[in-house]
Amino acid sequence: MSEILRDLSSDISLLSLNTATVRQQWNLAEAIEGCVRHNIGSITPWRDQVAECGLDEAAKRIRNAGLTVTSLCRGGWFPAADREGRQTAIDDNLRAIDEAVTLDAACLVMVVGALPKGSKDIEDARSQVFDGMTAIMDHARASNMPLAIEPLHPMYAADRACVNTMKQALDLCDELGDGIGVVADVYHIWWDPELAGQIARAGNDDRLLVYHVCDWLVPTNDLFLDRGMMGDGIIDLKSIRAMVESAGYPGSCEVEIFSQDWWKRDPDEVLRICIERHQTVV
């Protein structure tokens, strides 16, 4: 396996910081400065932070810092209880594509959304996701902005995303055509018995757009805010990276950790530890 893996031990050119990792400590401007201070060359900002900073100002700061934007988080959230809600989501996604273009992001990450309030119909939610994606594909293609569907762990199927496996996400991509791919986030997919085959499929079809790392803690004390730092949990990170790289993925390993614990730490310490783990266990 080692001959397949790229050697991360001596540099950090493949490390990208998803700003969610330090979002309770730093705003976007501070996260950009943190990346520069730690020689991290790539960043994935979140739209709410970009809006707070101002879109053009955010683009300028990122450009001046010399950072690559590996993706923008995030579009999606299509299902809604009524037609007006669905149109509002579509309009917002069209804006998200434009923001991603302004930021020169490599792609726009899509967390597709789940059950509207009061609904128990996950098939309907999935159908709404297909319709919503269909409604924005032309604009994404015309903007040369790839969309990256992130299948979320099945424990988020009710309230965050009703696309829950790599296979399901890739089937959706096949229905939608070109200009679209997937995010492979180890937290969401590590358990999947079909993981190796579906990652290979994603690579074959040129749909592997983003690779996210963190870890699954045992025990996990919160469904949302208890992700682990790479190496602190039970995910076999190197095996999954070997699958991803064997599938031809050329991009970064993007650190995205939602964690009440890590959000309490000194953010410079968090970045130092991210770098150390990137070079040893990712």
Next chain:
Amino acid sequence: MSEILRDLSSDISLLSLNTATVRQQWNLAEAIEGCVRHNIGSITPWRDQVAECGLDEAAKRIRNAGLTVTSLCRGGWFPAADREGRQTAIDDNLRAIDEAVTLDAACLVMVVGALPKGSKDIEDARSQVFDGMTAIMDHARASNMPLAIEPLHPMYAADRACVNTMKQALDLCDELGDGIGVVADVYHIWWDPELAGQIARAGNDDRLLVYHVCDWLVPTNDLFLDRGMMGDGIIDLKSIRAMVESAGYPGSCEVEIFSQDWWKRDPDEVLRICIERHQTVV
């Protein structure tokens, strides 16, 4: 869909009580008395409660109460860090089969186990599950005791069960041969994009042995102990029961709720509500 569904509105002959639902309030003898008091005709006891009561005494009490034992919970937990641990698990499962026979249970539920301490190798855990199941199949068949593999939600893949979808469980059954089937528990499987097809497959192959109901709450505040009462969450229970009954499942709807909230309630009230929900929303 309504013509497929059996009518539960006016009786409770298809309601089974999994004693986990009231395990903090009642020991096994009390749960048996509770079933009798509420005219519930079927029960699924847990092995630790049976052991506490005494196996023969438990069998006698259940028999004298006229209860059907829809299953015994539970065997499994095969993966271990060393050969001795694996053999201990196999020996324990052989005893579990004998206990299920003594209790005249319709089957033995298998929660297969997950990563041994220190391991990150889920494929190895899955391989150990196959080996462990293989080691006990002859005794199960000779004892006419069907084994029912329960695929658990992927959020338990690290610490409870590395079999996480119906498809994976049914593939495992196909490898192991006859005398084995699955538990369909709505909590674990409701999110699965392949659910309808896999339930149909289970029915076709005569592998649908147990059907568990509860509900998925939004939000879910604990990975293990925050299951909902039927009707309080977002699972489309009647749709899943329609799949199960269309697949030919003739058995009970077994209530299994692990919940710090429901464990604080008066257990007679819990049973009354289980019955009311069984007749209205299950």
